Amino acid sequence: MSKVPHEVKDYVALPVTIQSKALGKDVKHYIYIKASEPDVPDPDSPRSLFLVNIPVTTTEAQLRHLFATQLSGGHVERVQFAGQHGTASTSSSALIVTTKPAAKEAPTTLGKRKRPTQTTPADIEAKLSSYTLPSTVPSTFHATGSTATAIFLDRTSRDQILRACRKAAKSSKPLIWAAGLAADKIPPLGTSRYEAERRLTFPPRADLLALANDFMSTYSELEAARARESAKRRAEPDEDGFVTVTRGSKGVVKSDEAEAIKAKAKEKQDKAGLQNFYKWQMREKRREEQGALLRQFDEEKRRVREMRERRGGVVPER
Known part of the structure; x- marks a missing residue:
């Protein structure tokens, strides 16, 4: 069997050992890592690492554990997998995605009292689009040879991890994939995965009812905000300074x-x-x-x- 080189072009061949219960033995897997150099650079490129051939069950928690525990302790800010856009990672175990309410201002006794800022219809529509049904997938599988980008806090952490990867590739010390990671951070496989998928397919009624009630409350808030905007537009004068007198809708949005x-x-x-x-x-x-x-x-x-x-x-x- 030919020996795998430590580096392939600009990539570092990092060997990790995956403990497989189904096969009853350990499997060696290689992740190829290099400094991120996209065709169109972005502000995060100087502090990012590009990973190729990640395991099909890779999660952000597993990559964080690999860099923080078994390498030099680099702090990962976030991980973007192939096909995932945006800066925030999503969790498949979340049942309801909602917008956090704004923090209330502390009451003051001196000076004029500030009126609370009214939410615009666009903000409420964005909140409505954030509601999702409970997920029925315990975890996401990646295609063979998939890629990911690990973004660190700064460039120093990125370079420190890259040196640690080169050192681990040359040494004979094995890197056990997800060794010591909490059980709830490891995606289920085999029969456990199918059992978890079946449980998620039938979520509790209380969770569904809370989601529906919260959605309808937000929708009612959207109708009230649209009515306020409509009344405000009717009260605004035109170019000649006249205000058109209309009967109005008395706070109710007119339907079709x-x-x-x-x-x-x-x-x-x-x-x-x-x-x-x-x-x-x-x-x-x-x-x-x-x-x-x-x-x-x-x-x-x-x-x-x-x-x-x-x-x-x-x-x-x-």
Whole structure:
């Protein structure tokens, strides 16, 4: 078996030993590490390491443990895996993703009291988009040969870790993957993974109810904020300095259904305005009114005749 070189071009071949319970033996795996040099540099590039061929079950906690415990103790700020964008890493075990409420200001006794800042509809919409359903995946698997970028606190920590990787690649000291890491930080495999996935598929009702209630409360807050913005726009003067007087919505956001009902009523009113426009329409209307009066008079006569007959009276002939 040919010996693996310590460095391949600019990459350091870091050997790690993965203890496999399924195989019943240890497996040696190589992670190739170099200083990050992207085609389009960013402010984090000088303090980042580029990792190739990470294990398929790699998590951020495992990489932090590797650098902090088994190497020179470099402090990792965050880890970005291939296909992951942004600066914050997400956890698959989180059930509800919500926005933290702003800290309340301490009350003061001197000076004018400041009014609380009202949240804009855009802020509330961003908060609504942050709600997610409970995850049904215990952990994420990476494709074989996947890459990641480890971003350290500063460039000194990055260089210190890179020197420690070169030293570990040349020495015979084994690096045990995830050795001493807490059990809850290691992703489940085998039957344990399927059991965890089944548990996550049926989350507790209390968690789902709390998520739904929180979402609907935020949505109601969004409607109220939109109503305030609409009222504020109606109160603003135009270019000539005039304010258009409207009835308004009285704090309720008009829905599409209300607009449809209003349009239908207006159309009916417009049609009613053309009923007595022509003379022949007026003549027909008077003729219909006279006929209705005659029919009502005949009906009253019939009722009077029936009442007299029941009482034994004589009905005069006309």
